[in-house]
Amino acid sequence: MRPHSSLKQEFLKEWIKGLQRCSFPKKSILERKKAIKLSADIAMASARNGTTCWSRALISSAAKDGSDNNHLVKQILGPESDRPAVENKAPARQASVCKKILKRSCRIRRRGRRKCGAAAAPSSIAKHLVKKRRQILRSLIPGGEFMNEICLIEETLDYITSLRVQVDVMRSLATASVRGTE
Amino acid sequence: MELNAGTAGTGSLKTASERDEVAALESLQFTDEIRRLMSAPATDNASSFTALLELPAPQAVQLIHSPDSAKLIAAPPPAPNVDDFKGSFNFPFNSGLIERATRFSLFAGDGNINDNNKSNSPEPTSYNSSANLQKPVKSEPTETESYQPLVSDPTVENRSTKRKDREKVKGSTKKSKTGAKDSSDDAQKLPYVHVRARRGQATDSHSLAERARREKINARMKLLQELVPGCSKISGTALVLDEIINHVQSLQRQVEFLSMRLAAVNPRIDFNLDSVFTAESGSLMDSNFSGMVMPMMLPEVQLNGNRQQYPQQLHFDAFQQPVWGTEEVCNNYITPENSLLSYDSSGNSASLHSNQLKMEL
Numbered sequence: 001m002r003p004h005s006s007l008k009q010e011f012l013k014e015w016i017k018g019l020q021r022c023s024f025p026k027k028s029i030l031e032r033k034k035a036i037k038l039s040a041d042i043a044m045a046s047a048r049n050g051t052t053c054w055s056r057a058l059i060s061s062a063a064k065d066g067s068d069n070n071h072l073v074k075q076i077l078g079p080e081s082d083r084p085a086v087e088n089k090a091p092a093r094q095a096s097v098c099k100k101i102l103k104r105s106c107r108i109r110r111r112g113r114r115k116c117g118a119a120a121a122p123s124s125i126a127k128h129l130v131k132k133r134r135q136i137l138r139s140l141i142p143g144g145e146f147m148n149e150i151c152l153i154e155e156t157l158d159y160i161t162s163l164r165v166q167v168d169v170m171r172s173l174a175t176a177s178v179r180g181t182e
Numbered sequence: 183m184e185l186n187a188g189t190a191g192t193g194s195l196k197t198a199s200e201r202d203e204v205a206a207l208e209s210l211q212f213t214d215e216i217r218r219l220m221s222a223p224a225t226d227n228a229s230s231f232t233a234l235l236e237l238p239a240p241q242a243v244q245l246i247h248s249p250d251s252a253k254l255i256a257a258p259p260p261a262p263n264v265d266d267f268k269g270s271f272n273f274p275f276n277s278g279l280i281e282r283a284t285r286f287s288l289f290a291g292d293g294n295i296n297d298n299n300k301s302n303s304p305e306p307t308s309y310n311s312s313a314n315l316q317k318p319v320k321s322e323p324t325e326t327e328s329y330q331p332l333v334s335d336p337t338v339e340n341r342s343t344k345r346k347d348r349e350k351v352k353g354s355t356k357k358s359k360t361g362a363k364d365s366s367d368d369a370q371k372l373p374y375v376h377v378r379a380r381r382g383q384a385t386d387s388h389s390l391a392e393r394a395r396r397e398k399i400n401a402r403m404k405l406l407q408e409l410v411p412g413c414s415k416i417s418g419t420a421l422v423l424d425e426i427i428n429h430v431q432s433l434q435r436q437v438e439f440l441s442m443r444l445a446a447v448n449p450r451i452d453f454n455l456d457s458v459f460t461a462e463s464g465s466l467m468d469s470n471f472s473g474m475v476m477p478m479m480l481p482e483v484q485l486n487g488n489r490q491q492y493p494q495q496l497h498f499d500a501f502q503q504p505v506w507g508t509e510e511v512c513n514n515y516i517t518p519e520n521s522l523l524s525y526d527s528s529g530n531s532a533s534l535h536s537n538q539l540k541m542e543l
Contacts, residue, residue, distance in 0.1 A: 032445035033438075040441060126420065133423035140430050150395070153402040156426060160409055163433040170440040177447050 007047060007165050014043035015169070038062065040170065044162050054155045055162075057143020102145060 018039035042062060045055035137152065138144035141159050144152060383389070407413040407422055410429045416422050
């Protein structure tokens with residue numbers, strides 16, 4: 001796909017930078033895999049330069065102080081003046097607050113719905129189904145809980161394209177390294 | 183040009199004389215600015231959202247494209263353009279455009295709203311000029327961001343509809359965005375969403391806003407459908423969303439799987455990065471490479487479209503060597519290698535070149 005080639009280049013550069021920066025544990029496959037995936041995710045998100053919500057959410061969730069990946073993340077992000085991560089310290093807190101409020105409101109809404117009883121009208125059933133799926137989509141996309149529906153769909157679009165780029169690059173890398181070691 | 187198409191479309195609703203008089207004046211000064219605005223983002227950011235949207239463009243795509251291009255416009259501050267518009271259009275166009283606006287807008291049989299329109303003179307509804315005329319009145323914080331995408335529109339719209347004195351006017355004088363040609367102009371220039379009340383539907387401002395929002399969501403869903411393979415045949419939002427969810431999940435799983443595979447294959451990532459660079463950059467070249475890498479390479483490279491030209495590859499080797507010597511950063515290693523390997527068809531020559539590289543480094 002033509003438009004993705006420059007994105008691929010960007011992603012590749014960032015990823016390789018990140019990979020080289022993180023001190024490779026060389027111990028277990030799982031740790032390595034975690035490091036690879038993490039650096040890939042962060043590279044993908046920083047390729048967006050903070051223009052999309054999911055990228056910021058991804059970086060901020062990775063850089064959260066309580067997470068176990070923190071040291072890796074710091075290594076990967078460290079030398080860079082990582083703007084998306086730096087910007088997101090405050091929004092991350094706000095985001096968590098918003099998250100709590102959202103959850104509370106969702107709970108209340110759900111309680112209200114249950115009190116009304118199951119609606120028999122097909123349109124409301126359809127709406128219910130769609131809402132369920134929207135919820136699932138929100139849980140899939142990083143930072144999806146804070147978006148309204150329009151944002152959600154836009155972010156999904158963007159996220160899908162970046163995921164595709166990531167998969168393509170990783171796949172070519174994997175096949176190439178296999179070829180190289182043969 | 184979308185603007186001309188828009189003016190042509192709306193002109194059919196008014197008298198010819200008015201259209202000539204106003205549109206001629208408008209087109210003189212508008213089209214240049216707007217052409218500039220619209221052409222600017224097209225060159226930016228080829229990799230991102232807008233590039234995606236250069237795919238086969240249904241009407242809905244334009245709807246998204248213009249807000250995105252408007253997003254990109256907003257980043258370099260459009261303040262000078264806004265001021266230009268303000269300065270040049272405020273005075274000469276006020277009366278002419280408002281007249282046009284009054285005849286223009288669809289009223290559900292309300293004659294008094296004409297009066298309201300005329301009294302609230304700085305409240306035009308003609309979508310071509312409302313941005314400019316509304317700015318001095320509204321004095322909103324989003325003034326300079328009047329070119330902002332549709333996403334900001336609901337917020338501004340809500341703000342406007344909350345003002346009760348204007349609610350009736352807004353509700354009945356909104357125009358629909360059923361046509362993409364209208365909508366692209368709207369999205370480009372206006373902070374407001376203009377929705378026309380269709381026949382037999384409520385003209386309540388809330389329902390209009392709802393409808394506009396729904397149309398936006400549907401447009402974006404269409405885009406998603408095109409992106410996700412196999413979704414275009416499915417009808418029904420729930421199933422489409424299902425497919426999208428499956429797609430996203432499968433992509434995420436693929437990433438996991440591939441990273442596991444990479445971890446297994448490369449016990450020492452640092453060591454193998456060189457060979458991996460060369461080989462993988464070659465394969466990347468095979469799949470698709472457009473302008474990004476090419477400009478960084480020398481023009482001679484572009485002359486050789488053939489992959490089988492080995493003697494010229496050697497020529498490239500000699501040419502590229504001084505470049506390698508000077509550059510320290512690893513990501514620059516990729517591009518000289520790409521220039522070599524882009525014309526490689528066999529793996530042997532690739533490994534040859536990579537060995538040469540390693541010796542150089």
